[in-house]
Amino acid sequence: MKKIALCLILAGLSISLQGQQDIFQRAAIVSPEINEDGTVIFRLMGPEANEVSISGSWMSASSFQLMQKQGDSLWVHTTQVLEPGFYRYSFTIDGVRAIDPANAHVIRDVASISNVFLLEGGRADHYKVQDVPHGSVAYRWYDSPGNDKKRRLSVYTPPGYEGSTRDYPVLYLLHGIGGDEEAWLGSGRVAQIMDNLIGAGKAKPMIVVMPNGNVAQEAAPGKGSAGFVQPTFMLPNTMDGQFEQTFGDIMNFVESNYRTLGTKEGRAIAGLSMGGHHTAYISLNYPNTFNYIGLFSAALNVNPEGLPDSPVYQGLEEKLIAQKGNGYALYWIAIGEEDFPILYQGVQQHRKLLDKLGMEHTYLETAGGHTWANWRRYLTEFVPLIFIND
Structure with a gap:
């Protein structure tokens, strides 16, 4: 009886470790990715999504850009060359506003939560640590x-x-x-x-x-x-x-x-x-x-x-x-x-x-x-x- 219990414990531990190992070994999504030329790439995993768009403070008010689907699940958008600055952005997934799960840096402005990133240089250097x-x-x-x-x-x-x-x-x-x-x-x-x-x-x-x-x-x-x-x-x-x-x-x-x-x-x-x-x-x-x-x-x-x-x-x-x-x-x-x-x-x-x-x-x-x-x-x-x- 003790041997059966021990086997069950070890089996459960093995499954748990495999799950954790899968989490840690899963390829990380980089978003945003800031390129040397001043363009920025955003990525989102959304295999069930039908339409994904991005809105950002580099755009005019209430405007957005549609993201393109690559393969079965990855949505991607690359900006034009941006001026140095401190920027906010968010995604809209099938009509629902969402933050970027790959970017832990968020900020609240009144009732809206947005992701943020800093593009260094010029006046923006005042805004970085x-x-x-x-x-x-x-x-x-x-x-x-x-x-x-x-x-x-x-x-x-x-x-x-x-x-x-x-x-x-x-x-x-x-x-x-x-x-x-x-x-x-x-x-x-x-x-x-x-x-x-x-x-x-x-x-x-x-x-x-x-x-x-x-x-x-x-x-x-x-x-x-x-x-x-x-x-x-x-x-x-x-x-x-x-x-x-x-x-x-x-x-x-x-x-x-x-x-x-x-x-x-x-x-x-x-x-x-x-x-x-x-x-x-x-x-x-x-x-x-x-x-x-x-x-x-x-x-x-x-x-x-x-x-x-x-x-x-x-x-x-x-x-x-x-x-x-x-x-x-x-x-x-x-x-x-x-x-x-x-x-x-x-x-x-x-x-x-x-x-x-x-x-x-x-x-x-x-x-x-x-x-x-x-x-x-x-x-x-x-x-x-x-x-x-x-």
Whole structure:
């Protein structure tokens, strides 16, 4: 009886090992494969699939390319030559969106999960991990009495912060609609950009604070007490003035818990899209507080019915005149020429108002639209311009 049991155990072990050996010996699919000429090959095993397509951030919005079937099960697509950059992509298999199972590197942007890859060279070298001193990233919880809850934010501290006693300037960096305190760290590659700019001597060492601009949330979806809720674009209190009114809670936490300069000359604020909207009005409603203002594809003048009835949005011209009188070192605006027309027009209207009031500003118009490719670029161009004389 013991011999029979032992034989059964050995037989089961043999079958298990054969199965594991088959897993490890199975030929691995390489996807994506980046070629020296800048083309990229994608591969997917789909023996039962009837149609497979690929969508990527190198394509225009909502476009896709059909993949070709090779043999009985392998689907393949080769891109045209791509410019260096940080790219997102996904597959669609018989109408169902899917990530690439051969690529473990994924990122969330609002509610969409996509694979990512980096094509090195040029501006994209800001986005990769290089052999330079590295800063640290922490997720911190702070009291927000104005919102009657504890809330979560992200903080980048520069290389050497922990071992020093010096005080540092602070950049408050705000995300767009549907984003959260993780957006700039993921799609925005903030930690890599800051490490590389500081390491190259192109930017002053600084603290970067990335709050959650959705005051209805404690934290990013899945990171707060609400649990694994579905990420969404529109939440209560979106762009209604509540975030701007309670922004002081964030500054109080940062300046009480980090070694900051604590002066207007030591503070900058910038944001993309909704975060650009927030930036414009925070800089107005906290007078003489920020010396550097950056609007990236800012969502200005986008509500056809006018801004919500909040004191934050009242007396725009008077507040701009006061901002001009208080003085600032840099008012920086950037947008893509192919951005949404309503946003592009809103930015131009804002610039006309600044010109009317004699407020100096720097304007950059680039190719492309409302994309992370532009916002990463804007950050790499804005950061070297701040705190340079402080």
